[in-house]
Amino acid sequence: MLLKFFLNINNQSYLRSLETEFNESTNGIRQELNRFEQAGLLLAESEGNKKLYRANTLHPLFKDIHSIIRKFVGVEELLEKVIDRLGNVQRVYLEGRIAQGLDSDIIDLMIIGKGIDRNYLSSLVEKAEPLIGRKIRYLVFEESEAKVYVAKHSKELVLIYGQSA
Numbered sequence: 001m002l003l004k005f006f007l008n009i010n011n012q013s014y015l016r017s018l019e020t021e022f023n024e025s026t027n028g029i030r031q032e033l034n035r036f037e038q039a040g041l042l043l044a045e046s047e048g049n050k051k052l053y054r055a056n057t058l059h060p061l062f063k064d065i066h067s068i069i070r071k072f073v074g075v076e077e078l079l080e081k082v083i084d085r086l087g088n089v090q091r092v093y094l095e096g097r098i099a100q101g102l103d104s105d106i107i108d109l110m111i112i113g114k115g116i117d118r119n120y121l122s123s124l125v126e127k128a129e130p131l132i133g134r135k136i137r138y139l140v141f142e143e144s145e146a147k148v149y150v151a152k153h154s155k156e157l158v159l160i161y162g163q164s165a
Contacts, residue, residue, distance in 0.1 A: 001018070001022075001029075001032055001033075001036070002065065002069060003069055003072070003073070003098075003101050003102065003103060004018070004021075004100075004101030004102070005036075005041075005042060005053070005054065005055040005101065006055055006062070006065045006066050006069045007066070007069045007070065007073060007094075007098065007099075007101055007158065008094075008099055008100070008101055008158040009054075009055050009057055009066070010155070010158075011054065011055070011100070011101050012052050012053065012054040013052070013053055013054075014050045014051065014052055014053070015029060015030055015033065015050075015051065015053075016050075018033075021102065033053055036053075037053070040056055040059050041055070041056055041059055041061070041062075041065070042054065042055060042056060043055070043056045070160070073098055073107070073134075074107060074131075074132030074133070074134050075094070075107075075160055077128065077131055077132050078107065078109075078128055078132060078136065079092070079160065079161055081124065081127065081128040081131060082121070082124045082125060082128050082136075083111070083161055085124055086111075086113065086116055086117070086120070086121060086124070088113045088114045088115055088116060089111055089112070089113040089116065089161065089162070090112050090113050090114070090143060090162050091111075091112045091113075091146075091159060091161060091162030091163070091164075092109055092110070092111050092112070092159075092160050092161035092162060093109065093110040093112075093150070093157040093158060093159055093160065094107070094108065094109060094157070094158040094160050095108040095109065095110055095153070095156060095157055095158075096108035096137075099156060099157060099158045100156070104134075105134055105135060106134060106135045106136075106137060107132075107134050107135070107136045107137070108137050108138070109136065109137070109138040109139070110138070110139045110141065110146070110149070110150075110157065111138055111139070111140045111141070112140075112141050112142070112143060112146045112150075112162075113140070113142070114142060114143070116140050118140060121138070121140065125138065
């Protein structure tokens with residue numbers, strides 16, 4: 001659940017949707033949600049007869065937990081070993097299961113930049129995969145190509161590098 005709420009701060013979920021996602025009993029998930037809410041890590045608001053949960057970004061430990069989750073997923077090392085070495089990267093987004101807050105052996109990335117050398121990127125990814133213990137898949141776009149894709153998939157993307165356009 002930490003991954004679900006603290007990697008992508010835009011994630012919000014109901015108890016029933018978490019039950020389906022995690023394939024766990026409602027009771028177990030409810031207990032964990034209550035603990036996180038009592039600790040102030042999650043905020044809950046009522047929407048009809050449902051309770052919607054999301055990360056409390058104002059909690060004093062939010063930044064630390066967010067950083068730990070990024071390290072667990074391998075994002076920090078990925079940024080250090082791959083993105084920082086490409087030079088002309090403007091933004092990088094996570095996609096797929098990890099962006100949804102679900103653990104995965106695959107990290108899906110969308111990289112936006114100018115003149116990115118795809119052969120060099122491929123060699124960096126090959127070196128980074130064993131270090132983070134996950135497969136890395138990526139799409140590369142120039143800024144003009146990316147606008148439509150980002151607009152269409154904005155709710156499924158997590159910005160991990162750069163600033164929103």
